[in-house]
Amino acid sequence: MASYLAGRLxxxxxxxxxxxxxxxxxxxxxxxxPAQFMLGLNAQPDTLAALRTQLGLDEPALIRYFTWIFxxxxxxxGISYTYRTPVSELVxxxxxxxxxxxxxxxxxxxxxxLPAGIIAAARRNSATDAAVMGATQxxxxxxxxxxxxxxxxxxxxxxxxxxAGGFPGWNKGIWLGFKGLLLPSIALALPQAAILARVMRxxxxxxxxxxxxxxxxxxxxxxxxxLWKHAVRNALIPVLTIVGLQFSFLLAGGIIIENVxxxxxxxxxxxxxxxxxxxxxxxxxxxLLVFAVIFVNFLVEIAYVLVDPRLRRRA
Amino acid sequence: MSLLEIEDLSLSIGKAPILRDVDLRLDAGExxxxxxxSGSGKSMTALTIMQxxxxxxxxxxxxxxxxxxxxxxxxxxxxxxxxxxxxxxxxEPMTAxxxxxxxxxxxxxxxxWHRGSNRADAEREARRMLDRVGLPEAQFPLSRYPHELxxxxxxxxxxxxxxxxxxxxxIADEPTTALDVVLQKQILELLQGLVREDRMGLLLISHDLAxxxxxxxxxxxxxxxxxxxxGETARTLSEQRHPYTRQLAMASVHVPERPAHRPHGTAPLxxxxxxxxxYPLRRRSLxxxxxxxxxxxxxxxxxxxxxxxxxxGRSGCGKSTLARMILALDAPTAGEIxxxxxxxxxxxxxxxxxxxxxxxxxxxDPYGSFDPRHRVERLVAEPLxxxxxxxxxxxxxxxxxxxxxxxxxxxxxxxxxPHEFxxxxxxxLSIARAIIxxxxxxxxxxPVSALDVSIxxxxxxxxxxxxxxxxxAYLFITHDLTVARAITDEVIVMxxxxxxxxxxxxxxxxxxxxxxxxxxxxxxxxxxxxxxQRLAEAG
Numbered sequence: 012m013a014s015y016l017a018g019r020l021x022x023x024x025x026x027x028x029x030x031x032x033x034x035x036x037x038x039x040x041x042x043x044x045p046a047q048f049m050l051g052l053n054a055q056p057d058t059l060a061a062l063r064t065q066l067g068l069d070e071p072a073l074i075r076y077f078t079w080i081f082x083x084x085x086x087x088x089g090i091s092y093t094y095r096t097p098v099s100e101l102v103x104x105x106x107x108x109x110x111x112x113x114x115x116x117x118x119x120x121x122x123x124x125l126p127a128g129i130i131a132a133a134r135r136n137s138a139t140d141a142a143v144m145g146a147t148q149x150x151x152x153x154x155x156x157x158x159x160x161x162x163x164x165x166x167x168x169x170x171x172x173x174x175a176g177g178f179p180g181w182n183k184g185i186w187l188g189f190k191g192l193l194l195p196s197i198a199l200a201l202p203q204a205a206i207l208a209r210v211m212r213x214x215x216x217x218x219x220x221x222x223x224x225x226x227x228x229x230x231x232x233x234x235x236x237x238l239w240k241h242a243v244r245n246a247l248i249p250v251l252t253i254v255g256l257q258f259s260f261l262l263a264g265g266i267i268i269e270n271v272x273x274x275x276x277x278x279x280x281x282x283x284x285x286x287x288x289x290x291x292x293x294x295x296x297x298x299l300l301v302f303a304v305i306f307v308n309f310l311v312e313i314a315y316v317l318v319d320p321r322l323r324r325r326a
Numbered sequence: 327m328s329l330l331e332i333e334d335l336s337l338s339i340g341k342a343p344i345l346r347d348v349d350l351r352l353d354a355g356e357x358x359x360x361x362x363x364s365g366s367g368k369s370m371t372a373l374t375i376m377q378x379x380x381x382x383x384x385x386x387x388x389x390x391x392x393x394x395x396x397x398x399x400x401x402x403x404x405x406x407x408x409x410x411x412x413x414x415x416x417x418e419p420m421t422a423x424x425x426x427x428x429x430x431x432x433x434x435x436x437x438x439w440h441r442g443s444n445r446a447d448a449e450r451e452a453r454r455m456l457d458r459v460g461l462p463e464a465q466f467p468l469s470r471y472p473h474e475l476x477x478x479x480x481x482x483x484x485x486x487x488x489x490x491x492x493x494x495x496x497i498a499d500e501p502t503t504a505l506d507v508v509l510q511k512q513i514l515e516l517l518q519g520l521v522r523e524d525r526m527g528l529l530l531i532s533h534d535l536a537x538x539x540x541x542x543x544x545x546x547x548x549x550x551x552x553x554x555x556x557g558e559t560a561r562t563l564s565e566q567r568h569p570y571t572r573q574l575a576m577a578s579v580h581v582p583e584r585p586a587h588r589p590h591g592t593a594p595l596x597x598x599x600x601x602x603x604x605y606p607l608r609r610r611s612l613x614x615x616x617x618x619x620x621x622x623x624x625x626x627x628x629x630x631x632x633x634x635x636x637x638x639g640r641s642g643c644g645k646s647t648l649a650r651m652i653l654a655l656d657a658p659t660a661g662e663i664x665x666x667x668x669x670x671x672x673x674x675x676x677x678x679x680x681x682x683x684x685x686x687x688x689x690x691d692p693y694g695s696f697d698p699r700h701r702v703e704r705l706v707a708e709p710l711x712x713x714x715x716x717x718x719x720x721x722x723x724x725x726x727x728x729x730x731x732x733x734x735x736x737x738x739x740x741x742x743x744p745h746e747f748x749x750x751x752x753x754x755l756s757i758a759r760a761i762i763x764x765x766x767x768x769x770x771x772x773p774v775s776a777l778d779v780s781i782x783x784x785x786x787x788x789x790x791x792x793x794x795x796x797x798x799a800y801l802f803i804t805h806d807l808t809v810a811r812a813i814t815d816e817v818i819v820m821x822x823x824x825x826x827x828x829x830x831x832x833x834x835x836x837x838x839x840x841x842x843x844x845x846x847x848x849x850x851x852x853x854x855x856x857x858x859q860r861l862a863e864a865g
Contacts, residue, residue: 221421222416222418222421222422223421223422223423223424223425225378225416225422226416226422226423226424226432226484226487227424227435228378228408229376229378229408229409229413229414229416229487229488230408230409230435230436230439230487231405231406231407231408231409231410231436231439231440232405232409232435232436232439233401233402233405236439240435241424241427244426245424245425245426318426319425319426320425320426320428320471320473321425321471321473
C-alpha cells in the first residue's frame with residue numbers, strides 16, 4: 012500500500028508539473044499585454060515600460076516561470092493586474108463560494124442519483140423504472156441554467172423562500188450562506204444526478220446478471236438482500252470514476268450558474284480575468300482547478316483500492 | 327416417497343417451449359445423472375427445482391421436494407429451502423464468487439442467514455466446511471479473496487457454500503466442465519464423499535456420458551426438453567435400448583478413420599530447439615530484483631508434414647504459451663522455432679507473411695472468434711491479406727466458396743452472419759477460415775472442447791478428412807485425452823513448462839511412464855471402463 016501510494020503521489024506531482032508548463036506556455040502566447048490593459052490605450056511608452064518592469068514582464072520566460080512556481084509554493088500567487096490586490100486573497104474569497112457549491116452539488120448528485128439508479132435497476136421494466144428513466148432523460152437534455160431560472164422563479168419569485176441571487180458571505184452566518192447556495196447547487200446537481208442515475212442503473216443491471224448473484228440467491232438470500240449485499244458494492248466500482256469526473260466538472264463548470272445567481276465564484280473570476288487580460292489571476296485559477304482535478308482523481312484511485320481487494324495486491 | 331419427484335413438468339419462456347412432460351425422481355443418498363446436449367433443458371430443469379427461472383418462465387406439472395410442492399411454494403418458503411435443504415453448484419467457478427468478499431464471509435453468509443447464528447459461530451462452521459472440502463486453514467484462511475484462488479479451489483468454495491448446511495438435495499450443474507481432467511477427478515471425488523457422508527441426494531448435470539457413468543446410480547437422458555431414456559446407469563448405458571442413448575454413447579467414444587502417418591524422410595515442417603519463455607513477475611519491493619516465471623522451459627520437438635501431434639497437459643502447464651510462440655504471436659526468451667527451414671525470429675515482414683500463410687489457427691470458442699457484424703465471406707476471407715497477391719472480388723468469392731465446401735458447408739452460406747449458425751457450424755467456419763490460405767500446419771487450441779459430443783464427433787471427422795485430403799499437419803493443444811486418442815499420431819505430455827513424455831499416442835495413453843502422464847490418464851473419464859466397473863460391482 013505504501014509503495015502504491017508513493018507511486019500515485021509521484022504521478023500526481025508529474026501531472027502537476029506538466030500542467031503548470033502547459034498553462035504557462037498557453038498564457039504566454041495569448042495576445043494582449045496586461046500592462047497596456049492596465050494603463051489604457053493612451054499610456055506613455057516610458058510609464059508602460061516602468062510598469063512592465065514592476066510587474067516583472069520583461070524578465071526572460073524561464074525566470075518568470077520559476078518565479079511563478081516558487082511563489083505559488085510559498086503561497087504567493089502574485090498581485091492581480093486589475094484588482095491590484097494579492098491573487099491569493101481574491102482566490103481565497105472565491106473558493107469560499109465555489110468549493111462549498113461544488114461539494115453541496117456533489118452531495119445532492121450522489122443523494123439523488125445513486126438511489127434513483129438503484130431503484131430503477133431493482134425494478135427493471137416496471138413503471139418506476141420507466142419513470143426514473145424518463146426523468147433522467149429530461150435531466151440530461153435540459154440545460155442546467157434553465158433549471159436555475161425555474162428554481163428562481165418558483166422558490167424566490169413566487170414563494171420567497173430563497174434569495175433570487177447573490178451571496179451574503181459566510182460571516183453573516185452559516186444558515187444564510189447555505190440558503191444562498193442551495194438553489195444554485197440544485198440546478199447544478201440535477202443534470203449530474205440524471206447522468207449518475209443512468210450509469211448506476213446500467214452498472215447494477217450488469218452486476219445483477221453476474222454468476223455470483225445467482226450463487227447468492229442459491230444460498231437462500233432474497234432478491235433484495237442479494238442486491239444490497241452483493242450487487243451494489245460491485246456496481247459502484249465503475250460509478251466511482253464518474254463521480255470523480257463530476258466533482259471536477261462541478262468545481263470548474265459552474266460559471267453559467269454563477270452568473271445566473273450572481274455568485275462571486277471562481278468561474279466568474281476566471282471569466283473576468285480573461286476578458287480583462289488579468290493573466291496572472293487566470294493562470295493561478297486554472298492551476299488551482301487542475302490541482303483539484305488531479306487530486307480528486309488521486310482520491311478516486313485510493314477509493315478503488317479500498318473497495319476492490321483485487322487491486323490491493325497490486326497496491 | 328422419493329426426496330424429489332418431478333411429474334409432467336412443462337416449461338415455457340415467453341412463447342418458446344423449453345421442457346415437455348419431464349418425469350424424474352431422486353431418492354435420498356442417490357446420485358441421478360442428467361445427461362444431454364446443450365439446449366436439451368438440463369439446466370432449466372435444475373433452475374425450476376430452485377425456482378430461479380427467468381421472469382417470463384411459466385412451469386406446469388408437479389415438482390415435489392421433501393413433501394413440499396415447489397411450483398406452488400411462495401418466494402419466502404423458497405428462500406428458506408434454497409441453501410438450506412437444497413444446495414446448488416454451478417459450472418463456472420471463476421465467476422461464481424463475489425470478488426469483493428472473502429471466502430469466509432461468503433461461506434458464513436448462508437449459515438448466518440438460515441440459522442440466525444452470530445458471526446463467530448457462523449465463521450467456525452464455515453471453517454469446518456472449508457476444511458471438509460479440502461481447503462485447510464494454513465493455506466486458505468477465511469480472509470482469502472476469490473482472486474487469490476485457482477479455478478479448482480474456487481469450485482471447492484462454491485461446494486462449501488452449497489453443502490454448508492448439509493442439504494438434503496445437492497444440484498451440480500456441469501460442476502467440472504471448466505476444469506482440467508485432474509481437477510475434474512478431484513472435484514467429483516469430493517462431491518461423491520460429501521454425498522455419501524451426509525446422505526444427500528445428488529442431481530448431477532453433465533454433457534459427458536463418461537463422467538455420469540462413473541458417478542451416477544441412475545441416469546436420465548434428455549433431448550429437446552424431453553427425457554428420452556431413464557434407468558439404472560450400468561444397464562441403461564450398456565444395453566442402449568433407446569437409439570439416442572446409443573447415438574450419444576457412440577459419439578463420445580468416436581474415433582475417426584484415418585490412415586497412419588507415414589514419415590516421408592524429408593526435412594521437418596516445424597522444429598523447436600530449446601524453446602524457453604520467461605515472464606517477469608511483479609516486483610516485491612521497489613528496488614528488489616524482479617523475479618521471473620518460466621512458463622516454457624527448454625522444449626524441443628519436430629513435426630513432419632502431414633503429421634498430427636497432440637500437446638496435452640493440465641491447465642497452466644505452458645501449452646498455450648508454446649502455441650502462441652509457434653504462431654509467432656509471442657517470441658521465445660531463448661531457443662529457436664524453425665518453420666519450413668526458417669527461424670521465425672529472423673524473418674522479415676515478407677517472410678513472416680509467407681510463414682503465417684502456411685500456418686493457421688483454430689481456437690476453442692467458436693462464439694468468441696468471429697466479429698458478429700461481418701458476413702461469412704469477409705470472415706472466412708480474412709487471412710487472404712497474407713496472400714502474395716490479394717485476390718480480386720470474384721476470385722475471393724470462389725476461394726471462400728471452395729473453403730466452405732471443404733468443411734461441409736454450402737457456398738450459399740457466404741452471405742450469412744455468424745449468429746445464423748450453430749456452435750458446430752461456427753467451428754466449421756473457423757476451420758474454413760484456417761484452410762483458405764492452403765496452410766501446411768494448423769494449430770488447434772482445444773478445438774472441440776466447447777462442442778456437444780455428437781457435433782464434436784463430426785468436427786473430429788472433418789479434421790481427419792482434411793488431414794487425409796489436404797495433407798495438413800496438426801498440433802492439437804488439449805487437456806482431453808479422448809481428442810488426442812481420436813485424431814493424433816503422436817502425443818507430447820507437458821508438465822510445468824517441460825515435456826515429460828513423448829511417443830506414439832496409443833502407447834503413451836495405454837502405458838504412461840511419467841507421473842504427469844499417469845495422472846492425466848487415470849483422471850480421464852472413460853465410458854467403457856466406467857460401465858464395465860459398474861457391471862462388475864452389480865455382479
